[in-house]
Amino acid sequence: MKTLPLSILIAAHNCGDSLADTLESILASLGAAADQAEIIVVNDASTDATQTVIDSYAERLPQLRSSRTEYRNVGKVRNHAVQLARGDYILMVDGDDTLLPGALEHRLETLRQTSPDILLSKIIEVRQTPSTVEWQPTEPETLTTHSAVERFLIHRDYQAHFIGQFFSRELLQQHAFPDFICYEDTWLFPQLLIKSKKTLFTSAGFYLYRKHAQSLSSAIDEHKIACLIAATQHMDEVLPERYEHLITCHWLDIANRYHNELRGTTQGNQVKARIARVGIGKFLLNGKIRLSYKRKMLAVRKRGL
Numbered sequence: 511m512k513t514l515p516l517s518i519l520i521a522a523h524n525c526g527d528s529l530a531d532t533l534e535s536i537l538a539s540l541g542a543a544a545d546q547a548e549i550i551v552v553n554d555a556s557t558d559a560t561q562t563v564i565d566s567y568a569e570r571l572p573q574l575r576s577s578r579t580e581y582r583n584v585g586k587v588r589n590h591a592v593q594l595a596r597g598d599y600i601l602m603v604d605g606d607d608t609l610l611p612g613a614l615e616h617r618l619e620t621l622r623q624t625s626p627d628i629l630l631s632k633i634i635e636v637r638q639t640p641s642t643v644e645w646q647p648t649e650p651e652t653l654t655t656h657s658a659v660e661r662f663l664i665h666r667d668y669q670a671h672f673i674g675q676f677f678s679r680e681l682l683q684q685h686a687f688p689d690f691i692c693y694e695d696t697w698l699f700p701q702l703l704i705k706s707k708k709t710l711f712t713s714a715g716f717y718l719y720r721k722h723a724q725s726l727s728s729a730i731d732e733h734k735i736a737c738l739i740a741a742t743q744h745m746d747e748v749l750p751e752r753y754e755h756l757i758t759c760h761w762l763d764i765a766n767r768y769h770n771e772l773r774g775t776t777q778g779n780q781v782k783a784r785i786a787r788v789g790i791g792k793f794l795l796n797g798k799i800r801l802s803y804k805r806k807m808l809a810v811r812k813r814g815l
Contacts, residue, residue, distance in 0.1 A: 517679065518602075532605055535610075535611075550594050554580070554581055614716070620712075627678045628709045659753060730768065765782070769810075790808075
């Protein structure tokens with residue numbers, strides 16, 4: 511089966527009102543390189559017009575393929591889409607986001623010239639899609655494994671988003687997403703940074719991420735917190751010990767945001783024990799730790815869960 515430079519994967523769930531705009535932005539972003547990419551749309555348990563939009567575009571776009579699932583689980587949907595992919599690289603796109611015109615055509619050339627395992631860039635968060643945002647390409651820098659992991663852990667330049675980032679298909683097919691309803695990217699992202707032999711980063715953002723009024727934290731429940739704790743625990747498992755203090759900052763975020771939900775629970779005891787294992791003196795003296803997290807550490811130690 512013929513391979514292509516790029517597979518664009520869309521996990522679509524009830525995005526009938528926005529999917530057409532997303533697909534049009536992908537085509538505009540590919541420009542003259544449209545024949546170098548395939549678009550795979552996985553419709554997971556949609557109950558709106560999502561499939562109608564998919565069928566309409568499949569009739570006129572030979573590079574679009576689709577699949578229907580009933581997983582209701584984003585980790586399973588992403589793994590399914592990855593297995594369908596034929597591209598050398600994989601780009602994941604949400605069904606209500608936008609890509610800047612001409613950006614993917616440029617990114618494909620960068621991938622061809624540099625052959626990284628991972629190409630990262632900043633994501634542009636928007637409440638509405640602004641017409642004033644323009645694509646301004648810059649040359650990528652090569653990151654050491656240490657730099658890539660450290661920037662991720664301190665949320666410098668990029669976070670655990672698979673949307674808007676390029677990963678080699680081989681790398682993703684070797685390391686699957688967990689069967690999580692959320693935070694599946696937080697679980698897998700640090701592992702791929704460790705496994706990558708060549709990681710690039712550019713500050714030139716091309717992916718407009720639609721920031722919703724509703725978020726995971728606004729409708730948090732025990733299951734979602736369990737996924738977040740499992741993802742953070744996985745950081746401890748796959749990253750070297752030298753990153754323990756930076757990972758602790760992620761544990762502090764959990765304790766700080768969800769202390770009411772965690773108080774007196776088994777999950778809460780797990781979070782408390784993980785934070786308590788870190789020597790407070792060394793943590794406070796660590797120059798990599800922001801002052802805000804040092805304050806959180808003191809507050810959590812004093813308050814407990």
